[in-house]
Amino acid sequence: xxxxxxxxxxxxxxxxxxxxxxxxxxxxxxxxxxxxxxxxxxxxxxxxxxxxxxxxxxxxxxxxxxxxxxxxxxxxxxxxxxxxxxxxxxxxxxxxxxxxxxxxxxxxxxxxxxxxxxxxxxxxxxxxxxxxxxxxxxxxxxxxxxxxxxxxxxxxxxxxxxxxxxxxxxxxxxxxxxxxxxxxxxxxxxxxx
Numbered sequence: 001x002x003x004x005x006x007x008x009x010x011x012x013x014x015x016x017x018x019x020x021x022x023x024x025x026x027x028x029x030x031x032x033x034x035x036x037x038x039x040x041x042x043x044x045x046x047x048x049x050x051x052x053x054x055x056x057x058x059x060x061x062x063x064x065x066x067x068x069x070x071x072x073x074x075x076x077x078x079x080x081x082x083x084x085x086x087x088x089x090x091x092x093x094x095x096x097x098x099x100x101x102x103x104x105x106x107x108x109x110x111x112x113x114x115x116x117x118x119x120x121x122x123x124x125x126x127x128x129x130x131x132x133x134x135x136x137x138x139x140x141x142x143x144x145x146x147x148x149x150x151x152x153x154x155x156x157x158x159x160x161x162x163x164x165x166x167x168x169x170x171x172x173x174x175x176x177x178x179x180x181x182x183x184x185x186x187x188x189x190x191x192x193x
Contacts, residue, residue: 002028003051005043005079009059014040022078023055043079054082094176097132097141100183105161111192114156122164122187123148130166130183132175144169145183159191 002025006014009022015036017024026033028046038044054062062081066073069088073081106125109115116122126148132141147167154162166183 002026002034002047003045003055003079003082004034004037005045005077005082007041007043009078020051020056021058023051023082025051043077045079045083052082052086054085090173093174095134095139095141095174096179097134097143097171097175097177097181098179099132099181100143100166101131101133103127103130103183103185106185106187108156108162108187108189110190111159112157113192114189116154116187117156119150119154119164122150122154122162126164126185130168134175141172141175143171143175148185151184154187154189156189159189162187162189 004017004019004024004026006019006022006024011019011022013019015033017026017033017037026037028034034044057065059078059081062078062085063073063076065085066076066081069085069092071081071084071088076084106122107115108122116125127145129142129144132143133139134141145166146169148164149167151163151165152160154164164185164187166185168177168182171177
């Protein structure tokens with residue numbers, strides 16, 4: 001869907017599309033309708049599947065709320081106000097991840113006869129997501145892992161504990177990781193004797 005913002009907030013319907021305070025949603029695939037609005041200088045924001053709470057408000061109210069979000073609303077369109085307020089709220093509402101839940105050690109077997117021949121074999125069995133539990137209420141953030149890095153140069157023939165470090169993917173909203181903490185797991189190769 002695309003959000004469409006009318007140059008005139010009082011429009012309630014154009015080209016068969018219903019508007020609320022000058023905002024409407026149209027499927028991204030409806031190229032004909034989007035082109036019609038684009039040719040008439042409507043603001044098109046692709047990829048927004050629904051109208052949000054701020055889209056449903058009159059621009060006058062958005063101009064009152066904007067300074068509370070650190071935005072100077074002078075000269076801004078409704079589309080700009082909505083985008084600015086949404087971005088500010090996401091920034092202010094972030095829950096900081098300070099650590100990830102421990103991942104149990106991976107038993108790689110004995111040196112010389114390890115279960116995993118090399119680091120790539122280890123990476124193939126490591127989790128695709130990691131979890132952070134925030135606070136005492138059990139709020140959880142499940143974060144995708146895009147890759148595992150062999151921090152200690154894994155060797156199937158040498159006993160030891162090898163650390164693998166997660167490269168994290170996109171954090172789900174409203175979580176943040178400004179301290180760039182990450183998850184690790186120990187892969188343990190036991191002595192052959």
